[in-house]
Amino acid sequence: MDFALTEELEMIRDSAREFAERALKPHAARVDAEESFPDQALAEAAENGFLGLTVPEEFGGAGLGNLHSAVLLEELNRWDPSVGVTISVHMSLVCSCINKWGTQEQKEKYLPRLASGEMIGAYCLTEPQAGSDAANLKCRADKVDGGWKLNGTKSWITTGEQAGLYLVYAVTDSAGRRGHNIGAFLVERVFDGVVVGKKEAKLGLRGSSTTEMIFEDVLLPEENLLGDGSNGFKIALDTLDGGRIGIASQALGIHRACLEESLQYSKDRQQFGKPIGEFQAIAWKLADMATSLEANRMLVHKAAWLRDAGEPCTKVCSMAKLAASKACNLAAQEAVQIHGGAGYTKEFPVERHYRDARITEIYEGATDIQRLVISRHL
Numbered sequence: 001m002d003f004a005l006t007e008e009l010e011m012i013r014d015s016a017r018e019f020a021e022r023a024l025k026p027h028a029a030r031v032d033a034e035e036s037f038p039d040q041a042l043a044e045a046a047e048n049g050f051l052g053l054t055v056p057e058e059f060g061g062a063g064l065g066n067l068h069s070a071v072l073l074e075e076l077n078r079w080d081p082s083v084g085v086t087i088s089v090h091m092s093l094v095c096s097c098i099n100k101w102g103t104q105e106q107k108e109k110y111l112p113r114l115a116s117g118e119m120i121g122a123y124c125l126t127e128p129q130a131g132s133d134a135a136n137l138k139c140r141a142d143k144v145d146g147g148w149k150l151n152g153t154k155s156w157i158t159t160g161e162q163a164g165l166y167l168v169y170a171v172t173d174s175a176g177r178r179g180h181n182i183g184a185f186l187v188e189r190v191f192d193g194v195v196v197g198k199k200e201a202k203l204g205l206r207g208s209s210t211t212e213m214i215f216e217d218v219l220l221p222e223e224n225l226l227g228d229g230s231n232g233f234k235i236a237l238d239t240l241d242g243g244r245i246g247i248a249s250q251a252l253g254i255h256r257a258c259l260e261e262s263l264q265y266s267k268d269r270q271q272f273g274k275p276i277g278e279f280q281a282i283a284w285k286l287a288d289m290a291t292s293l294e295a296n297r298m299l300v301h302k303a304a305w306l307r308d309a310g311e312p313c314t315k316v317c318s319m320a321k322l323a324a325s326k327a328c329n330l331a332a333q334e335a336v337q338i339h340g341g342a343g344y345t346k347e348f349p350v351e352r353h354y355r356d357a358r359i360t361e362i363y364e365g366a367t368d369i370q371r372l373v374i375s376r377h378l
């Protein structure tokens with residue numbers, strides 16, 4: 001057993017850290033204030049090879065795994081979770097899914113374009129009536145000559161506005177057994193009938209664009225069906241195991257931001273003639289934040305390591321997401337408290353971290369759903 005990062009992982013961490021400090025740090029507050037999509041940062045991330053990190057080399061990527069993406073995503077999310085979630089969805093919900101479940105032709109057609117950033121991927125599962133109850137889909141794909149006709153509305157789609165490729169889940173047999181009647185489809189933005197709906201005005205992650213997606217009589221060629229047309233829900237859940245590692249890594253990044261900002265502030269801010277960090281009440285908060293960050297990083301890396309090894313990992317992925325997101329929210333709360341009144345203003349980044357942290361407990365399975373998954377495995 002070895003807890004050290006390999007040389008390769010250290011290299012990814014260092015290059016992601018350098019990139020994040022140079023390309024994300026200076027713009028994160030503006031991106032949040034203006035709700036502007038960080039397209040320049042994404043273009044640079046693509047140039048650095050981050051968008052294709054988990055895509056096999058034969059399709060233009062780096063051929064690395066979940067542990068590598070966890071290390072990368074912690075670094076990106078340290079400075080900008082809007083960029084972090086865009087890349088997490090692209091990489092862990094779309095690229096990895098096509099790589100695992102796609103045909104050779106689908107991989108050849110889409111993975112190089114996703115790896116290069118020519119196309120950004122979006123994952124379309126949620127619908128107005130199907131949130132936590134994700135099998136309760138109304139979006140449907142009807143069999144037609146040579147392919148499928150897609151109709152329906154998806155909610156809360158990360159990168160809905162900018163994506164070039166949507167992985168869409170739809171009912172293929174309305175009389176079929178729940179959860180066994182769903183297909184997964186690769187839908188290009190340029191297909192007729194693909195419409196971007198309303199953009200959500202959000203509490204946090206304001207640079208990431210979250211939209212409704214409407215599919216109106218979209219004709220899909222047969223070769224754009226991923227899987228067998230009835231195992232889409234199985235694909236969706238399997239893919240979410242990997243996605244949860246991504247969101248847990250996002251939580252680590254925001255948690256670390258809270259710790260680092262608070263540590264600095266507790267050295268700078270003086271009250272009663274000394275830095276507030278010398279008061280035990282503050283020092284203990286910092287100790288707790290640092291300890292839970294370290295513990296959760298190990299859990300997240302273990303989940304990634306299990307998935308990379310092809311071992312059963314659903315329970316541990318949910319544990320990692322549950323624990324890291326809860327700890328991140330507690331760290332954000334403590335960070336604002338340590339900053340006092342200053343933490344309640346936009347002068348200090350912890351105000352933004354506090355808002356950004358909330359989402360980690362909601363998407364890719366809310367906290368209660370992670371508990372449901374874990375308890376079923378006990």
Ligand SMILES: Cc1cc2nc3c(=O)[nH]c(=O)nc-3n(C[C@H](O)[C@H](O)[C@H](O)COP(=O)(O)OP(=O)(O)OC[C@H]3O[C@@H](n4cnc5c(N)ncnc54)[C@H](O)[C@@H]3O)c2cc1C
Nearest residue numbers: 123124125126131132156157158210362363364365366368
């Ligand atoms: C910013 C953002 C980005 C997103 N990006 C995407 C995306 O790219 N693609 C996509 O498909 N979806 C996306 N989502 C959707 C997200 O995954 C859902 O919001 C999430 O799964 C929760 O569903 P819901 O919002 O409908 O909440 P609900 O399911 O209505 O849940 C409401 C509350 O009830 C609780 N609850 C529900 N069922 C149970 C139960 N059985 N036991 C106990 N408690 C329960 C939940 O934990 C939650 O606290 C995104 C959401 C947001 C906010």
